[in-house]
Amino acid sequence: MRIGVNLLAVIPGKIGGMEQYVRNLIDFSQRNNEGHEWFLFLSSHNYHTFAEGQYLHKILFRDISAAHSLFHEQIQHLRLDLWFCPLLVLQPSDVTIPSVINIPDIQHEFYPQFFDPPVLQWRKDNYQSSAQKSSAVLTLSEFSRKSIIEKFHLPSHKVHSIHLDAAAEFSLPVQPELDQQFRHKYQLPAQYGLYPANTWRHKNHINLLQALLILRRTYNYKVNMVFTGFPQEAHQTVINFITQHQMWDQIKWLNYIPQAEMPSLYRNASFLCFPSLFEGFGIPLVEAMRSKIPITCSHAGSIPEVVGQAALLFDPHVPEDIAVKIAAMSDPALREDLIAKGTQQASRFSWDACARHTLAVFQSVLRPQGG
DSSP states (O other), X not given: OEEEEEOTTOOTTSSTHHHHHHHHHHHHXXXXXXXXXXXXXXXXXXXXXXXXXTTEEEEEOSOGGGHHXXXXXXXXXXXXXXXXXXXXXXXXXXXXXXXXXXOOOOHHHHOGGGXXXXXXXXXXXXXXXXXXXXXXXEESSHHHHHHHHHHHTOOGGGEEEOOOOOOGGGGSOOOHHHHHXXXXXXXXXXXXXXXXXXXXXXXXXXXXXXXXXXXXXXXXXXXXXXXXXXXXTTHHHHXXXXXXTTOTTTEEEOXXXXXXXXXXXXXXXXXXXXXXXXXXOOXXXXXXXXXXXXXXXXXXXXXXXXXXXXXXXXXXXXXXXXHHHHXXXXXXXXXXXXXXXXXXXXXXXXXXHHHHHHHHHHHHHHHHHHO
């Protein structure tokens, strides 16, 4: 199978789990080659971050504005069997060979207020039409699968749920000396809760901060939190809240952390707090389970599906509930129980299984034409 992959939208380090998904899928295919050739369509922003190989080829698009016609030329010239768009929508939308897209979630159908008008309109114009035109739709959870089928009126056999996994770094042997060096490098507090998330509106930083205020003012219980991630639409609102309430003495903001250092960030943490209002999957949940730290998290979206019994759930709309569950993270017996359940739950996730399932979907859309 000759597979073309539209990766023009990949900005290294800035699209989180979906970048991990793409890279692990390609890596798996190269390590376990089953007769597939991959052709990666790349931009000047990401071309240098992908390696070539015997079955892996790179095509550089210098002029993105001419991408539509170039895509069609290359699809024909390279005699591609399948066109894969792993980042949201089908592009080009009039591709003439079997196609597969990945829509991680359809948050805009549930929280349209979180999107600026042009972005919301783009999603409305492209998501459903792409899902209808493509041969198959991949998504990251059963929650998202059911949402896409219901909202976009698709037949159930067309939409496939495929779980992700944590990055490979989280499965490497633990090196305590590196964890200690990391703590000193970033001057981290002795104990802290962790929330790794770009400041998108749905990530719900404000309610988490309100919970910390409740703990401090009502119970005289000061909890340190470490935040990471790129600034997004809600960033200034979050920064203003921290400043207004004089919380910088308990907040550490690290922005972007290199992938190789992320396991140390988790292992040094006391717990993960994940208050997101909406998730198609939520890779930090698996990262925390693999790092053997307890989790307290929202009961929204796909989150309960990912954590199973391995987390203490709260209502993300209720800061008081978040506060209670954060306070519970200091209970040794509860921590031990959640960590044990997290280790067991993490065994359900595998990049190899993700890649095999994805390739099986690819094969399935070719069978009607290939006999």
